[in-house]
Amino acid sequence: MMRADQQWQALQQWQPQQIKSLIDGNAVARIEQMVKYVADIRFDFTKTHMDDAALQLFANIAAQQNFSDHRRALFAGDIVNISEQRPAEHMAERGDGAPDSVYHAQMLQHRMRMLVDVIEAEAFGEIRHILHIGIGGSALGPSLMIDALARDAGRYDVAVVSNVDGAALEEVFKRFDPAHTLVAVASKSFATSETMVNAVSALQWLTDHGVEDPIGRFIAMTSEPEKALEWGIDETRVLPFSETVGGRYSLWSSIGFPVALALGWEGFSELLEGAAEMDRHFRLADGTDNICLLAAFVDQLYANRLGAQSRAIFAYDERLRLLPSYLQQLEMESNGKSVTADGDALTLKSAPVTWGGVGTDAQHAVFQLLHQGTHLVPVEFIVARYPDHGLDDTHHEILVANCIAQGAALMTGRSSENPARRYPGDRPSTTILLENVTPRSLGALIAFYEHRTFSNAVLLGINPFDQFGVQLGKELASGLTAGTAHFDAATLALLAAATQTE
Structure with missing residues (x-):
C-alpha cells in the first residue's frame, strides 16, 4: 500500500462525477451507503461527490495515518496532545476513557450536583x-445549550457574558x-x-x-482551584475540572454548571448520555460505518x-441558532494549523x-452566493422532525420544506436562456435530521x-488539542496596555488615535 502522502497525491487524479448521476445510477445503494443512523439522528451524505473510488482512497489514507491507533490512544487516556504532553480526556466526563479519569470525573460531577441541590434548596x-x-x-x-434547551424550563434566568x-x-x-443573582x-x-x-465588575455591582x-455569591469553575481560592472564593463554591479537558471540549465538565442549573440535573445527565452514545459509536464502528470518520472523508x-x-452550516431550527458559532471555535481552533504533529510544514489545506x-x-441573505456565486461551498443543513412550539403546524411544514428544497436546488440547479437566471447545480450539501432537539440528541450531535474534528486531524496528521495561535494577540494586547512592549509606528499611531481624550 502507498504511503499517506502518495495516497493524497492519488486523490488529485480522482475525477468527480455529478452528484445527481451518483444518485440516479443506483438510488437504493447510494442511500444505503451514504445515510447512517446514530442516536436516532439521520446523517445524510448522499448529495456529495463522494463515490466508491474516493472512499477507498480515504480508507487507505486513514489506514496509513494509523487512525485506529490514534482513536485507541484518545480513549485510553494516552498523550495525544503532543505539543503540551497531555491526554485529551473530555470523554471521561461522559463515562468513557481511562478508569481513573472516569472515576475522577464522576466524583467532580457529584460535587457539582451537590452544589446544584444546595442552590435549589x-x-x-x-x-x-x-x-x-x-x-x-x-x-x-453553555450559551448554546441554554439557548437551545432551557427557553421554557422556567427554572432560572441565565445570562452568559463573554x-x-x-x-x-x-x-x-x-x-x-x-x-x-x-x-x-x-x-x-x-x-x-x-x-x-x-x-x-460583577463583584463591584453586587457590592454597590x-x-x-x-463574594459569597460567586461560584468558580476552573482546573486551577488554588487561584480561585486566592481570588477569594470559598472552597465549597469551587468546582474543579481536569487539566486534561480542553476549553473547547469542557462543556461536559463543571463548565456545564449553568446548564445543569438551567435544565436540572436530569437534563444535564441526558446531555452526557447522548454524548456517551456517540462516543460508543465512534469507538466501536469501523470504516465508513463510522459516521464521524465518513464525515471527515467528505x-x-x-x-x-x-x-x-469554507464550510457553511445552517440550522433550520431557531433553538440551534448558536450552533455555527460553537462549531467555529471547535473546528477552526482545533484544526487551523500549519504544521503537523511532528512539527513539519503542513502541505495540505x-x-x-x-x-x-x-x-x-x-x-x-447568503444563499445567492451558494446557488450562483463562483465559490464552491459545501453546505450542511440541520433540522428536526418535530417542532417545539404550540403554533400552527404550517410553520414547521414550511421550515422543513425549505430546508429539504435548498439541498435539492443546490444539487439540480436550473438551466435558462437568461444567464442571470441560470443555476449551475452540482453543489454539495449534507443534511442532519434530528427527531427532536433534546438534551440527549444535542449531546450526541x-x-x-x-x-469528526478529531478524525479530520488524524487524516491531516496534525494536533487538534493545542491552540497557540490564540496567544500572540493576547500577549501583545497586554504589552500594549501596560506600555511594556515595542510596536511599530503605525500601530502606535493607531493606539493614540483610539485612546486620545479631548
Missing part, C-alpha cells in the same frame, strides 16, 4: 438569576436583580484577562447594590481535492472557514462534531 437565598462569565469554550457551550466590552455586562445588570466564573486557568475583568457578602474531499475554502446561520433567514 435556597441555601443562597432566593436565586432567580445566574450570571455566567467566561469566554471561548467556557462560554460558547465580551470584555462593558456594554455586555451592563445589559445584564439592567435586567437582573442583584439581591437574587448568583455569579458563576468559568476559566480553566482562572487568569483569563477578559473573564477576570468582568468578574471584578448592598448585597451582603457579595470534509477532506472538498478541502483537499475540490478546493473549498487545514480546517476550512466554518460559517453559517439560521434557516430560513439565511436564504434571504456535539460529540459527533468533536469526533
